Every structure is written in C-alpha cells, then in structure tokens.
Amino acid sequence: MEHKMRTVNTPVIKKDAKALVTGKPVYTDDLAPKDSLIVKILRSPHAHALIKNIDTTRAEAAEGIVCVLTYKDVPNKRFTMAGQTYPEPSPYDRLILDQRLRFVGDAVAIIAGESERAVEHAMRFIKVEYEVLEPVLDFHKAKDGDILVHPEDNWKSLCPVGADNKRNLCASGIDEDGDVDEIISGCDYVVEEVYHTKANQQAMMETFQAFTYLDSYGRLNVVASTQIPFHTRRILAHALDIPKSQVRVIKPRIGGGFGAKQTVVAEVYAAIVTMKTGKPAKMIYTRYESQIASSPRHEMEIKVRIGADKNGLIQAIDVYTLSNTGAFGEHGPTTVGLSGHKSIPLYGRAKAFRFAYDVVYTNHMSAGAYRGYGATQGLFAVESAVNELAAKLHMDPVVLREKNMVQEGDVMPAYYGETLNSCALDRCMARAKEMIDWDKKFPYVDMGNGKVRSVGVAMAMQGSAISNVDVASVEIRLNDDGFYTLLIGASDMGTGCDTTLSQVAADCLECDLDEIVVHGTDTDVSPYDSGSYASSTMYLTGMAVVKACEEIRGKIVKKASEYLNCDKETLEFDGKRVFQPEGDLEISLKDIGNQIMCCNDDTISAGATHTSNVSPPPFMVGMAEIELDKETGTVEMVDYVAVVDCGTTVNPNLARVQTEGGIAQGIGMALYEEISYTEKGQLRENSFMQYKLPTRMDVGDIRVEFESSYEPTGPFGAKSIGEIVINTPSPAIANAVANASGVYVRTLPITAEKIYQGMKNK
C-alpha cells in the first residue's frame, strides 16, 4: 500500500531533544548505581610481553579493594569483541585477560574497589614480572614474519576469510573480473600510486562506558553505551562462558558511537567483576584509555593502478590493500572488503578490475569499526588516483568523472554483481559543481598575496545494510486511547533513529508522531536487531517498521469489523477511525484501543523482521575549496560543498547534520588526525591534547544539499546516510592541495609540512 508522506521528509525535532538539551541524566554513567564498584585496568607498558609472574596480594589487601583479577581468573575460551552477526568473520583471538600482552595498553589485570581513589592507589601494588618480547610494529613486515602475534593453539577463525594465525594473517583474498594486467598494459594512461590512511579514532564525546549488576533472578544485567545490544549479549556470554539466557543488555542514551561502540570494548571488565563479586560494577573509560586501547579505524596502505584510454575512459582498476588490524582481529576481515568493493564500482565503464588484500596482525592497538568501514580508506586511494589520472590527461577531474561514473541500471561486477536500482550521482555532480562555482574556480585562483584558493573533488558510495546477513525487527502495539508503542532493536546513538523510525510508523499508520511511543533497546524487551551499524538502520529497520505497520493495520480493521459487526472488506482505516466509505458504520481508533482492554482475545500488535538480499549504495559528491599559503604550506578550509543521494531523506535536518558532521570528521582525518607510535610501540596521540579533532575554527563553511533518487527496496525510497558522509573530504582536499601546489600528498594527514616539503622538492 502506498502511503502519503506527511511526517517522512519533514525536519521534525528529535523525541529526546528536550531531555538532551536540558542536561537530564540519561547516559550510562548518570544512571549507574551510586554503590557500583569502580573497575579499572592495569595496562601493559610493553608492546609484546608475557606475564612471568603477577602478585596481587598487596593490592587485594588494600583498603577499599574488592577484587583483583588476572589471566588466571578468566575462562580460557577465545572470543571476539566484534559486534557482528554469528558466526563472526572476525577471528576468536581474545581472552578477557591473557598471559600474552600484545600492545602497549593491553589489559594485564582488572581491579575493582569502592572508590576511584582506592582503586588508583591499590593498582600500584600489583607486582608484575614481564618477559619482554620483540614486537611487530611495522605492518609491512607482519605477514609471514618471524614473530607471531597469535601463536596460540586455541585461536580460531569461524569463517573462510583467509585467516592464518601462524602467518600473522587475519584475512586475505582476491576478487577479480576480466584480465586487469592485459587491459592496463594496453592503456594510454596509467596511474600507479600507493596511499596510506591512519588508524583514526572515532573520538565520540562519551567514552566507552558500562555498568553491570545482578537482577532478582540472578541474571547479569548490563547497561552499556553500545550500538549492538544483541551482539553484546552473545559476546558476553561467550567471554564469560555462561548461557546467553543469563545476560540482559540495556542501551540508554549514547554520547556518540561512529562505529567505536560496535565493538565490546568496556563491557567485559565490569561484567566479570559483577559475576565474581555479585556486586554492581562500572567501567568508565578515560579518554586516555579510549585513545590507546579501543577500536579505531584500520590503518591501510592501498596500492592503486588505474588505466584509461586517450579519451579518458577508465578501462581497468587494480587495488591491493594491506590492512593493519593490530593486536586483535575485530572487524579486520570485513573492513578491508569495503576498501575495494565500495570504491571500484564508482567507475562503471571499466572492463576489468582486481581487488586483492591482506589483513595483518601487529603489536598495535586493535582496530575496529569506524564510520565508512574501509570504504573511507579505499575511496581516499581510488579517488586520489582518479584525480592524478585527470592531471595526467590534462583533463578537469569533474569531466573525467562525468565520462566514467556509474549510472542507474548498471550492473556492478565489483559490487557483488548487484544492479543499481537508484542512483543520482550525475545530478549530485552537476549540483555540486554549480554550488561551488567549479568552472570559475578550477584549478585555482591566485589571491595575489602568496596565497591561492583552489578546489578539489571526490565521489563516494557506501552500502545500506549488509546484504544477506543483517536482520532488523520491530514490534508495534496498539494501546488504550489509540496510541502505539514501537519497540525497536536498533540503537539510537544520537543519530535520531528513535525519531526517524517513528516518522516512518506515523506515516504508515497515518497518525501524529506523538501517537508513537518508541522504546529501544533492551534485549529482554526489544525484538532482535543486528544493531546500528553498516548503514542499516533506516534502510533495514525502517522497512521492518513498514511491514509491521501494514500488519497491524489489518488487525485493527479486522477488530473493527468485529465491533461493527460487518464484513472487514467493506472497511477502511484512515488513521483516526475505521469506517465504511459506502455506509454509515464507523469506530474510532481510540474506542478500539479502549475496547480491546476488556473482554478481548486478540493481540492487536504486529512484529516484523526484515533482511535484504541487496545493499543499495547511497552516493555523494564532495567539493572542497581551500586557501593554501605557498610559502608555509598551510591549508585553510574555506568551503565544503556536498550533494548526497541517500534516497528519500526521512528527516532532512537530521540527514543534513549527519552529512555536516561526517564531513567535519573527514576534514579531521584529512588534515589533523595523526596516529603514530614510538619505537617501543607507544601511541603518541594519547589524549585530545595530542590527537587534534577539528574545532569550529577549523572546518570552514560546510554546505549540504540532497539530490534524491528513489530506492524501491527501501522505506519510502530511503537508502542510508550515516557512513558515506565521511568519505569525500580526504580525497577532495588532497585534490585541492594538488591543484594549488602541484603536490599530491598520499599519506594522511595532509600537513602543511608535507605540502611544503613537496613544493620544495619539485
């Protein structure tokens, strides 16, 4: 049934807005019981070491200390902290605490006590004797190297991802179509370069946090700032070696995630303390811990070869990605896939492609999921290479893209052979060009004071949910007076999905948004959802809402036909009442809602589950305008223009802010956010003092518009928005820098010094 859009596509205010802006206690740490034990971790000072001896007696005896746990106290069954559908592609390579320490910051011991002061004090009394081992710090040397990060025999990989712990391989593989080498050898123009992206931190303002307690049934209750309540339930059961029925996970408001909280970073530590002591416990990560022992983006080095004919038609693309998963394999086998599968298909005219990859273990902090999930890295490489190709061809990079970009109706061999049902990439490009006045500003305008203003361009795609894997479910119930309760398993992490999913429900049920009460997420109450990641929430959970609303509408009409004593085929439902268009009978939804509370044996509720065999890509064009100082190499962001095709925008305000926010993060990645290690494997950028997020003085203007296609498999034509938005700034800014200075910076971040050195060495 077709529904008119009344609430969908309008910029309604988020349902939780008032609580958030008035500072109500709605986040994990605000809700933790006052008597929670404070849990802290003693962390490894070495990048690679074995614990020879650990003596906790003095710490345990200290005042206010309740328990100290070491590797001897935890189950010896390996698991993964990656929030993925079971069986997880990420290898089972972790223990809660291990005798082998694999990065500076790895957990040595868990200590819990009555106050932060007591715990910090007592931590100094844990005596550890380490056998320091040589670490693997260079990810180029990890594969088949002499030092193994995971030599243990109980390491295991559940999926065929090409993993081999005896080769330091977390995954490896190849995917190809056509003969790339032959086609490239016949090309008039070939670009072959290597690009390097860093292990950026999501740096959501709320760090990793969780508290745990036992309920009246003796079950472990976990309140956590997580994107993946259901996966967390399973992962904790695995980690603690207890039945899944014994775990309940509740998600309150979350202070941002961006993929960081798609990994179970903090939860296990509080959970095991509660299991051992029976007492409530809370684990609040410091920013320092969030910087050095968390789940950042996979560092990748990507070699790209692109061949084109003399007219600028791209003939073949060859991508090899080396990904650094760090000490553990969380999201290692999957992120790497996107570096090719979500970059190569942008160029639909190519005759052949090859995408090969290795994901290696090193003694760096483990990587995880970060917005863009590998596509960001791949797009920096491929889009930069396309821009370099344009320069070789002496062609405007916009024109080069116009000739080569994928179009609606194309079959995409590098994208699992999917057919593109919805795509407004061409319109995005045309509009972006207009907005930034590309033709006037390309390649640069000399400002006459040693400074030039230049423009740069990049395209991007992402997916919408993981096809044939992700599952979304919702339930909707009719209540007295005719209001509805919408139970969702998706996790609103500030993105506003509680509101946007309610918008979908309100339009399907033809009611006001206020008539929908939304509840998410509690694994005891909410229906199963794989979680809020992979750009799945609106596309997948939104569709589950559409299905559930359809079903409950039928039930409402059927119940009305009973109350009205007529054939249900004669009735229609307009959201407020069920009535006979051809007759006089009618009953209000309010009356139905109230009557079902008395002498009724029908449940007026509906549940729906949805999965998808396709993952329709949203598209985007980003254009950066910068001002570059030719003497110093400094770059100022002047303007950033983005035009997005995310299908129908369910809430234009929230979609816009997602885009602006993603672009600002992308600007950070492009210009400021460095991750580097000392020779001993210590992470240098271990605080916000050293890891520089862009401030409001750094981002320049950001202007966003939408050019919507209509995705037939999405709710009201929607695709996804959450991830794609971070993908264009790095390549677009690199392009603008090259247009201003002639220097292509291929290793992020693009610092003034790299540009200066490049200009000097020309």
Place this chain on the structure above:
Amino acid sequence: MEIGFILNGKRIKSDIADDATLFSVLRDKGCYSVKCGCETENCGLCTVLVNGKSRLSCSFLAARVDNCEVVTLEGVQKEAEEFGMYLAGEGAEQCGFCSPGLIMNVLAMEQELESPDEESIKEYLSGNLCRCSGYVSQLRAINKYLNRGGV
C-alpha cells in the same frame, strides 16, 4: 575540608577532599549535566559558570569555590530549553553529550560579547568540541537564538 558556596541559587555546604575537583563535587551533588570528555581540558564538556565566568570544572579545585557562585545547566533550565530548542530545531543536538557544556558557554558568551560576528562566536566557543555535528548547524542555531525577537 568544608566549603560553602552557592550552587544554582542555593547556599550549600560540602565536605570535600582537599584535592577534589569541582567536577566531581558537582556530580556528587546530582548535577549530572556536567560531563567529562577528555581529562586534558580540551573538550569543554564540563563547562560551568563560576562567578559568571565559564570555567572547566574538571580543572577547577573545589576548594576554590568556597564563597563563590556556581551555576550548572540544572540551574538555568529555562534558558537551556530556550536555546536548546534552537539547537534541536536544526537537529544540531545529535547525541547531546556536548550540549550542556556548549549551552553554558553560549550563555556566558551572551553575557560577555555584544552582538558578536560569526568569527567571534567561533573563537569564543572553540574550546567546546563536538564530534557529531560538524558545528555549522550549531552556528545556525546560535545565530537564530542571538537574533531572536527579530531586528
């Protein structure tokens, strides 16, 4: 040690450790709007007003607020909601975790600067980090808020 100060309009006494931060004392007093995002004084989430000036409560010794007037978002609910609804009107509050600190500093800015231009606004608020919004929606909201009542 014991200190006495005015918290959100009420005179209170508090027994604190000599080295306690104002941040920890405020959260103990139930001012949960005050958040910690970094420990290194870069994020601005813990911003409160002390004698009318915006301060980072994470690096403010509680001992020093003896006889001072402290205001957190709990004490300016009306103002918070008024400006907050401009934020929400743009979708700019997002996860909301940085909102209390931002709002406190916007209120301080409103007191201190007279009709600031956009550059001054950005400079005044540059110590308030936000990872969700990209800041431009916040700026739209601030402009609308400062120009409310029309001119």
Place this chain on the structure above:
Amino acid sequence: MIRFKNYVKASSLEEAYTLNQKKSSVIGGGMMWLKMQNRVKVTLIDLSGLGLDTIEETEEEFRIGAMCTLRELETHKGLNTYFQGVMKECTRFIVGTQFRNGATVGGSVFGRFGFSDITTCLLPLDSYVELYQGGIVPLKDFCTMKFDRDILVRIIIKKDGRKVSYASQRMAKTDFPQIACCISEKDGNIAVSVGARPNLAEVVYLEKAGKSAEELAAEAADSFRYGSNMRGSAEYRNHLAKVYIRRMLEQFEMEGK
C-alpha cells in the same frame, strides 16, 4: 591527576613562600597543567587570595599579577591598545575561552614551557619578572634561570613605545603552536623571539642598518636552534620562523611608510 593532602589558601606571600620551601609543596596557579600531572604532594599552596589578579597601568609600565588569567590578558583594553593587540593575538588560539579563564599568566611564565605563546610574546618587550625573594629580574634572564622554590609575583612590562607584532602557526587552530614568533622595533633596534622551536622562546637583538626584511629575518631565524617533534621538523620550523619574521618586518615597513 595530581593528588595532595592539604589545600592552603595563603594569606600572605611570606606564608606561601615559607610553605613552598618544602619539596612536598606545590604552588597552584590556574591548575591547568598541574592538574594533569600524575604527582602526589602534601600541600597545595593557593595564591588566589593575595590580590595578584589585577593588571595595573602606570605612566611607566604595566604590572600584571601572577594570578591574572590569560583571558584577562587577552581582553585588557589598555594592554592591547598600547601593544597593538599582541596580547590578544598571542592568547586567542590557546585551547578555548574556558581554558583561558583558568590558566594564569604567572603559571605560563613560571613553567618556562617550550610551547608558551605568552613568553614568546613578552620577550621582545621590555619585560621583567618580579620574584618574591629574587626581586625584579629581566624576563630574558628568568627564562634561563634554574627552577627554584621562589614565587613569581607579577610581570612588569615597560611602556617604551615599541612597535610589536606576533604570529604563530598551528596545525589545528587551538593546538600548541608549531612555531611562535614575536618582533618589536624601536629606533631601528629590533628584538625577535621565537618559541615552540619546540624549546622555550629565546630572544635576539638586531640592528636594522639598512638590511632588507628578508636578510633580517634570515639572520634572526638562523640564530636559534630548532628541534623536531610530533608537530614539525627542525628544518620546517626554521623555515617558518624566517617566513613569519619577514612578514612582520614587512608589515612594519608598510606601516612606517
């Protein structure tokens, strides 16, 4: 985080000084840097009750109390009018308003931090440090003095009609500087300081003597030693110093015409 047992709000400089003679004591300024240090002390001495939070202007000088905040320096009309806005220029990029409402001038100067914008800015001016025991010492000399247990009471800047200009370069806008430069000029005598090299600012004096801005800048910039860290290499810093010093000298020339 710093931990200590006793908080003492000093009622006189004498008391503060006496307490500070113990190694287990520490002076609390703005508590911005001190808070972040993992140290355990017995006594924290607070100077905030000693009236050291004022900026006084006399005919001859400005007297800036050690407990004045960077924000007060930034917004002080008299200082900024007299010194052509450099006090604002050298403070406004430091973290954020709230931070500058806390950080003190005394803390910034006493700490002799390599990244100090404040020290860089004060050096080419006729600036002095008033120490409780040590008396009034030229800032230049103070910068090379060993850390001792004296107390910085105030900063004094003479009003001698120098022209002054300040420039810094940062990666992200509110980060530490990659380089900080300040120049002053009076009667053809030029003073140039460069900080964040990454070491503490130092000052050199040059005579104009008909040299071009380019030559003067090179001479000044090359007289410092530079080092490398996360924010830049020695070579790049040297280059930046040259560029910014030259630009400020050129700006002086333009204004002089």
